[in-house]
Amino acid sequence: MLSTFWSSWVIVLTVIFLVLMVYVIWYYWRKNHEADEDKELHSFDGIGENDAKLPLVLLYSYLIAFIASAVFFVLYPGMGNWQGLMNWHSTDELQQQDTKIIDKKLEALNADAMTLTQLAEEQEVVDYGNRLFITHCAACHGDDAQGQKHFPNLIDKEWIYDSSDSGIIQSITHGRNGVMVGWKDVLTEQQVEDVSTYVASLQSNRAVPAAKVQLEQGKQIFEYNCSVCHGDNGSGNPQIGAYNLSDSTWVHGGSINEIKTTVREGLDSVMPAFDKQLSNAQITALGAFITHARIAKQQSIASLDQDLVKRGEYLAYAGDCVACHTAEDGELFGGGLPFPTPFGTLYSTNISTHVERGIGSYTYQEFHDAVRLGVAKHGNLYPAMPYTSYQYITEEDTKALWTYMQSLTPVNTMNQDNTMMFPSNIRLGMWAWNLAFFDESALTFDEKQSDRWKRGKYLTLGFGHCSECHTPRNIAQALEADKPFQGNIIDHWNAPDITANELHEHGWTMGDIADFLQTGHSAKGTAFAGMADVVKNSTRYMTREDLEAIGDYLLTGDENNRLDPNTKPLEPTGFTAADMKTKEFQIFADTCGACHGADGKGRKDIAPALLGNGIISHSEPYNTVAVVLRGLSPDYLEPNRDYMPMSSFNNIAGDGEMADMISFIRNKLGDRHDAVTRDMVKDIRIDLEKSGVTGGFHDAK
Template sequence: MARHQLRSTLRACIRGGVALSVAALLANAARAQDAPAATGIEHGRYLAIAGDCVACHTAPGGKPFAGGLDLKTPFGVITASNITSDKETGIGSWTFQQFDAAVRHGKGPSGNLYPAMPYTAYVKMTDADMADLWAYIRTVPPVSQKVVENKLPFPYNIRAALVVWNALFFDRTPFTPDSTRSAAVNRGAYLVEALEHCGICHTPKNALGHDSSATYQGTSLQGWHAPDLTNNDHTGLGTWSAEDIVTYLRSGTNRHTASSGPMTEVIVNSTQHLTDADLHAIAAYFKALPARTVDVPPPLPATNAQMVAGRREFLVQCSACHTSSGQGVANMIPTLQGNPAINAKSPDSLLNILLAGTTGPATAANPTGAGMPGFAWKLHDDQIANVLTYIRNSQGNAAPAVSAADVAKARKALGAQQVVWH
């Protein structure tokens, strides 16, 4: 299940070709998941969807699980492997022991795997789930596609160095239910920590790419900000109810927000297909996390020059959809009022969305999600900086100002269009 810790940056939009090619697979899984005691291949199919394996192992326009997707890491490019049943270019000749070694222990036929594949999370999977996942993976139709996985420059291309990385960071402790917690919370912990491996994107990393101690506190990953998932009212899920979490993971929207960028792909390919029981278990787990206090900066005064200019820009450019009060439209257009994603220290996702736009989530529960157009062609860097600064310091929000230099940097990184009028 190759996936990099920076996986969220690799999914800035739903890849249309991939979405169409896996539609049948997801539909079959959705039909199978409600069986009260699903086992073997069908349960393995469900586990593959819960792990969102197709997202990293499918190239844009490619066949499911045939690999070829370039994972752009801070250390260079790793290309996701072919995990179809093809014996020459896939894993059709593997044994269960080899599969288990790769998925849970980070050891492939050619040596140690890079933590681009989150074996640090999958190590928590149970023996029974591994057996069922293998039973399903063996049924994936063969696709002949040779993939050169390791494209890293020297010295990162030396796999032997991973022996040191694993010794420093790889915790091989299996998942153990907490006897003081409910069955639902324990199930949610297993889903979040192992299968869905949420911490891979939502936990800040150290200089060597391993999770820091700031679990689920959010981090920026090459153009997107994976938001804070802790229980705090300002930047996290403190104001969300358990049902808000369930609704969001099922449909991509709720009364607070709508998904964008990489998270939309997670919802479309994975979480919308989970059973209601599993979605509620995930919600129970997150709501059981300890409450966290964060430092809330004072909002900029309304008389601030950026605030004055930003308010004017907001009324002209944004109010038609988000309304002049920033209330938005429930379950379609996100509210801007007291929005934790807007209060995030990093404005990366906001810059990405405002410059390039975003595709709204299209799920079974929300088939006509509303998208947002990009404004890179229309607004100068200072105009975008002003409107974001206004949004982040009004309507119940408080967050650091955005500068024109921040916008210029994001525009360059995204390759976003320059303003075509003066």
């Protein structure tokens, strides 16, 4: 198909040519009438040239050629994008020949007595079906049959309609008309929100941040309005094309926002019928190709070592791949999560098995190089991809991770372009960065330590990549290797100091750390912001043994993180009778105490304890100040422990008054005696206000 400009240009040239032909005919027709055969025009060497008429046979031939050309351009393609009244295509002739060939082939095979699976073994039939697929189906389902956005994948196991031979032939022959009504005139916006959140939660591998009461309300709405088509458990109905809502395949997008749009507006998913365009033999060949492609994909998955797949899945969650490679409420491993940096914004990529948009075309070596060396097919990766930590992953675990990734369902999500400023947008510069900061030394272990400690170090520094958030970075965004786990500001929160000394000061035990990583809750506090995402998408899937190993490593310490034997745990006393008479306590009781209790020991299902809380007792007061200024939305890590949202107190108190109150709380409930100053609160407030995350209810993310 030509562009409008070139199509117009071709038409203009063609018309000019036809006009010239008319002029030539007219010119010689007139000359014939004016010719005088007795008149000599020229003489050369005694030979005279008379004014003879043009032979009529030549003139008529020219006229016939003109008429034929004009008729051709009217009936057939030739003038730009004009297809002609006959709507003829050059492929028609070839298809007619191919149709005769495939008819004979299927007749010779007695195809009527064969299944599509049997025909899928006939390469000639499959090749012909492939050509038909590219011509008629690829625009919607993709060249590889993995589906475009809003169009289904034909090579996975999750089929919307009947996937039997008769079902496939039925779909191709008569098309499908999958209509879902919109509910915007029936349900309120809150009901749409509730049912969409519930539908998203039906996926077993998705942790939906929602209160238990909202999920219950959404379930009731679903059972009353949606279950008649999709079933009580959302498993769908292939007879009517009602989608299975409990699997990981989402044709129209599985984020809560996309589900809300579908619920609100409905769907009109129409597949055209091909019974008027294709013969029965062609439809059969097309079905054979689809079956062949599906069998090949399923055989590829089935051939994977299932023990490796299972181990790789565990390691993928231990490595927190989901959290980074899944956009907010997006499809798992579909990418699109933004990473703001001082040099611009990076977006995580699609790492599903989608051939065009994911890593479906990667070889093992290419996958290995991307994960452990930071070199992808398109060039050097930015260190937002923690290859500086993943370099420590063993070859065996890398192969297990690769095997699991091969078993994933393709996600048809387009990668977003990074918005990095010059010269950071030149990936070649990462070669120099790696040369300066990428230490490829092997991970070493203190042989005096236990196997549990060694396992903990491997998980903490490798898959867990804890240092990527909890270690300060220099101006080039490289980790400061001599300051491991000493804390870092990320997304306007402090990823706290988790050195051995700091943890011992807070009184953390190995059990506390394991509880915290497994549930997001412990005697020392509750996970929020980025750490809540880590628990939700990663550590809660890990074994208790591995979580305790991480705790053992962090508490014992290591190089540049030695435990000072003189470190003493903090001993917060709580509020005394004298404290309760102070102005600071009255401010606390009127604000924080309403939810956290007047004694600071928390209230069940409302707010966690502040007495001995790791955030309150931390040596760095940044998060305490930030929580007061920003507020928090609960992350609903456990359905039976739904804390209430915490509102922002940004406009409740001035910098000085807030500094005094926080100092008082940290002193009495955290045993921290260093004062929080007015300037500290002011600086943090200015930083947060510039970023737009203060006031009202705020999501910690």
